[in-house]
Amino acid sequence: MGECGARLWRGWTRARCQDNEAADAEREKRWSELFAQLDLNNDGRIDVNELRTGLAARGVPRSDAEEIVREGDTNHDGQLDFEEFTQYLRTHEKELQLMFRSLDRNNDGCIDLGEIQQSLHNLGVDISTEQAARILQSMDKDGTMTIDWNEWRDHFLLNPLHNMEGIVYFWKHSLMFDIGEHLTVPDEFSAQERRSGVVWRQLMAGAMAGAVSRTGTAPLDRLKVFLQVHGSSTPRISLWSGLHGMIHEGGVRSLWRGNGTNVLKIAPESAIKFMAYEQIKWLMKGSKDGRSLRVQERFIAGSLAGATAQTIIYPMEVLKTRLTLRKTGQYTGMADCAKQILCKEGVRAFYRGYVPNTLGIIPYAGIDLAVYETLKNAWLQHYCVDTADPGVLVLLGCGTVSSTCGQLASYPLALIRTRMQAQASVEGGPQLTMLGQFKHIVSREGVPGLYRGIAPNFLKVIPAVSISYVVYEHMKKVLGVGS
DSSP, X not given: OHHHHHHHHHHHHHHHXXXXXXXXXXXXXXXXXXXXXXXXTOSSEEOHHHHHHHHHHTTOOTTHHHHHHHHHOTTOSSSEEHHHHHHHHHHHHHHHHHHHHHHOTTOSSEEOHHHHHHHHHHTTOXXXXXXXXXXXXXXXXXXXXXXXXXXXXXXXXTSOOOSHHHHHHHHHHHSTTOOOOTTTSOOOOOHHHHHHTHHHHHHHHHHHHHHHHHHHTHHHHHHXXXXXXXXXTSTTOOHHHHHHHHHHHHOGGGGGTTHHHHHHTHHHHHHHHHHHHHHHHHHHHTTOTTOOOOHHHHHHHHHHHHHHHHHHHHHHHHHHHHHHHOOTTSOSSHHHHHHHHHHHHOGGGGGTTHHHHHHHHHHHHHHHHHHHHHHHHHHHHHHOSSOSOOOHHXXXXXXXXXXXXXXXXXXXXXXXHHHHHHGGGSTTOOOOOHHHHHHHHHHHHOGGGGGXXXXXXXXXXXXXXXXXXXXXXXXXXXXXXXX
């Protein structure tokens, strides 16, 4: 009996060793094929540029290439040879296996919806069943709505995430939570992110991106305001003649008039909007602390938060318009401009155009969000099978198109707002209400008059979005905010 048991034990051990050898051989073959795919010039090494190309093709942020090379490059030559590459993958697979086991709470070898929701809840992030389903769909290759080890490993193998907090952050900011409505619906932040200071670092990165973007496109913005206010009195004015006229009147520096105020109001507006959004969100949730807001609720909360921020900083909007339109020597600065408006026109002048400005938030935000979501989801359904991250260029394209559509819908209100802000400074101009301005423009200029200045406004969309993205990503690295 003892001899029989020993034989069984030796047979079982030999079979297990053979299984392990087969698994090791399969893994080495898989790694070898992956290395060959990434080694584009076939020199036996993978550099950062080759890795960026490979990551982009797999829907992984290109910025992760530097981190992978830095972690795997043991001889510090800036590249990964096959031995370094396989050693990195071996270590990373062990980390992924530990994370997979922590998610697989019932130890059945698969991760389901409930396990995703519970694990994220334990880390302070509450998501709906629909959101959990979208996470699963981004990894689910066989359509079972569960994730086995192979699907999990293949999805995160080239993503340098080392713990569940990193995985959650990746899902939260790169997958379903990124809905593109940068100005209207603020991002959702967990309690852990608030405590760690991620919130304010991310808001600071956004403020810096906005400052550089607005400064870079300030000449086009000033030309837009100039055409909105003076375009009807000078009907033959063009983009070039408008720029030439501004340079002739005040020099090249005059193209940036009003930009200081425009940049200065970014920080308080962002901070007020975020704090107002958090309070409104808390009121909407009521006693249901565990649930997360649906997109429609986030849109309403974001619109109300935007209106709150606009109400508080709106006097700066009026100052920005007046300083943008000022002639050389008219004001010595922002304080002098505010003083003159207060003395000549009173406190109410600081809220001229407030009603059309507030009304314009709704159509712009609603259309921007709806178009962005529609375009992004259409792209995911048609072109992204293995990932729910469409990539940077697609997101920028969706954002540009959605922003353009939102501006088309809300532009007449923006034009009326600007004219109301500036009408006291226009000599001989009528002092009209919102409806009065609308009737005046349509009767004298027709419907096209409601879109004066929209050409430079459209011209600045692509450079503004591009500059914002580049600066935002750079500032996140500087401030230590993960992608």
